[in-house]
Amino acid sequence: MRILVAPDKYAGTLTAVEAAEAIATGWSRTAPDDEIVQVPMSDGGPGFVDVLHAALGGDLLSVTVTGPHGAPVPATVLIRGSQAWVESAQACGRHLVADVETASTVGVGELMLAARDAGATEIHVGLGGSGSNDGGAGLLAALGATSSPAAALTGGVRGLETLAGIDLSAAREWAAGVRLVAASDVDNPLTGLFGATRTYGPQKGLAEERLPAVDAVLEAFAVRTDRRTSLEPGAGAAGGLGFALLLLGAERRAGVDLVADAVGLADRAGDADLVLTGEGAFDFSSRSGKVPYGVAKVAADRLRPCVALAGRVLVGSREMRALGIESAYAMVDLVGEERSMSDPHGALADLAARVARTWSH
Known part of the structure; x- marks a missing residue:
């Protein structure tokens, strides 16, 4: 039996790569003769670059960029030929933000500059997991936009409160020679009741x-x-980073679809007998561009069953089927919350071993 393992990260405990390894380890314990193919996934949030590097290869360029409050932070850019992938959470993720109102996205623009300097003419920007809410003003400033007063674009929302004028011409000129793709899992506008x-x-x-x-x-x-x-849909992604990219002519794509295409998920699902996916908390919000829903759609298109292994399962069977998932299993139900958090790799492996008893031939 051939098993395709395609999970997202388990936020705060396991990366997508680690989760796929844990599931494969546990499954093999019960069904050692099954062939397991690991394809870690991402929706554009934390882990976006690592997942694509694991699937595509390429070169990881180490850079230092400006963090949300001005301190330097380390980051990586994936370069593969003329294409590049950057992860906005590395420059302005929630783990870096102390005050959302002063958090800037300058570092995301600096990541894009580094990608272009490395020869990329097509840059994919993952937009999940941000802790900023500056409408992408800092990104625009990094790419050459100017304002009056001069610091209005780089001081987060507090800086934007002082904005009297803005000129985007230099940033748009920079972007004219690049194909930009905004990888986002949300379709909110920038402002209003359903805005960022x-x-x-x-x-x-x-x-x-x-x-x-x-x-x-x-x-x-x-x-x-x-x-x-x-x-426009997606303008509110990542606190408005989506808006800044759309201003520069970016194409918007669902992050999970972009990653699925990049790793050849559809063909891999077609070759499998069963597809496994998962994330930290599997709930109905998973339908909003999250990895389990995206993987389940691909599996359904190839007429393959899809099963979810999650930290927690917060939907009933009816909602589960609406998401395209045949069954969903929770780590906390098997080993409890304490072990799920203290030993997530072992807990997920144990869950996979248990699920294999039901689903492996």
Whole structure:
């Protein structure tokens, strides 16, 4: 029996690569004769570069960029021929942000500059896991946009409050020679009831009473740049990094679809008898561009069953089937929450070994 293992990261415990290894280890314990193919996945968030490097090879370029509060942070750019992949979370991820209102995305623009300097003419930007909410203003500044006052674009939302004027011509000139792809798992606009601030601001530490004011700052930013573009699906991705990329002519793609195409997931699923996927918490939000839903869609297109192994399963059987998943199993139900957190690799391997008893021939 041939098993395709295609999980996302298990946030805070396992990378996608580590999760795939754990599932393969546990499955082989029960079904040693099964052939297991590991294809770690990502939706554009943390792990985006590592997953693609594992699947595609290429060169990892180590760089140092400006973090969300000005301190230097290490990052990597994946270069493969004329293509490059960068991960915005490495420059402005939630783990780096102390104050969302002063967090800048300058470092993401610097990652793009490094990719272009390395010879890339096609740059894919993964947009998940950001801790910023500056509408991508810092990214635009890094690529040459200017403002009055001069620091308005690089001080996060607090800087944008002072914005009196902006000129995007230099940034657009830089982007004219590059194909940009925004890899995003959300389709929110930049502002409004379902915009970046009101939808994701609280997760990033924005106080409830500050949401209207911060949303108004981004609305003013949109008016000074391109109001229509701010309403496009995905403009609100990563605190508005999606908006900045769309302003520069970027094509938007669902991150999981981009990764699936890059790793040849459809052909691999067609060659498999069973597809396994997973993530830390499997719930109904997984339908919004998350890896399990994307993998399940590919499996369904190839008429292959798809099973999810998760840290927690928070949906019932009806919702599970709506997501294209035949069955879902939780680590916490098998080994408890304490071991799931203290020994995630072992816990996931044990879960995979248990699931193999049911699903392996």
